Amino acid sequence: MWAALADGDALPREIAAASEARWIWPWRWWRRNNDLPEVRRVPLSRRIRNYIRHNVLGVVAIFIALGGTATASHLVVRSSDIVDGEVKTPDLATQAVKPAKIAPDAISANPCTHPPLCFGGSPKIADRAVGSSEIGVFAVGSSQIKPDAVGPGELAANSVGSITVADDHLTGNDINEPSLDLQIPYKHAAADDTGIICNTRFDCVEGSLGALPKGGIWHVSAKIVLNQRADESRLFALCDIRVGSNSYDTAEVYNRTDGSFADDTLSLQALMAVNAGATPTLTCSDNAVGDVHGGQMKMTAIRVG
Known part of the structure; x- marks a missing residue:
């Protein structure tokens, strides 16, 4: 016990207890009378330093165990760490x-919930930077086009x-009326008298329009005034509108009274589908009854389709 006191490592447990129980003064008196060595107290800070110096590895391990998790947490940022x-x-x-990284339907085009991404509002896209090659087929529909945004200047x-115009939508x-070809293609045959008509049907051409300039559907009309020049004969005549060997309309006049000199007018009309260059004609005959005379013949053709 005295050796421990001489070294000054620590007070014996009995001395510490006596000091706490206020027996320190009797103890000091007894020590002086028995020539005991002086006991020096060691400061607490020195004792802590001595402990740490002799237990370096243990202290380091404690610091790593207590601070390692906190240090590692600062190296990982989670969603819960962000305001x-x-x-x-x-x-x-x-x-x-x-x-x-973008959720489905997170960015919509209509209605536009992200104004900076809408047409006309993006400061990130330069003017005229998006061309037809950047737009997918059928990607732009009528709902993406502003009203009245497409004018004549945008159409090729x-x-x-x-096929693009809906039925009954043009008025x-x-x-643009000046752009329409309103000229009606027609021709008149000779307007003077044709004279005595032939005895046999289809033999005599009383009038002709000439070659039609275009193919299509044509409306052809003809008129001829007939009279009988022979006093003893009745008036009879048979006329046809023809193109080549095809007859499109036939009309006849027959007066049973002999010696009648009254004029009679035959009117004919036909609707024909012909090619360009077709030549409508009017042919008449009196079937060898007297001397029928024709005159004031006119023909007209109008293309209707």
């Missing part, structure tokens, strides 16, 4: 957001045909 709305555009790296020449106001 809502605190991630801004400058916080994102270039091209950091890929299509796979001859891009709108009859007179939609038609």
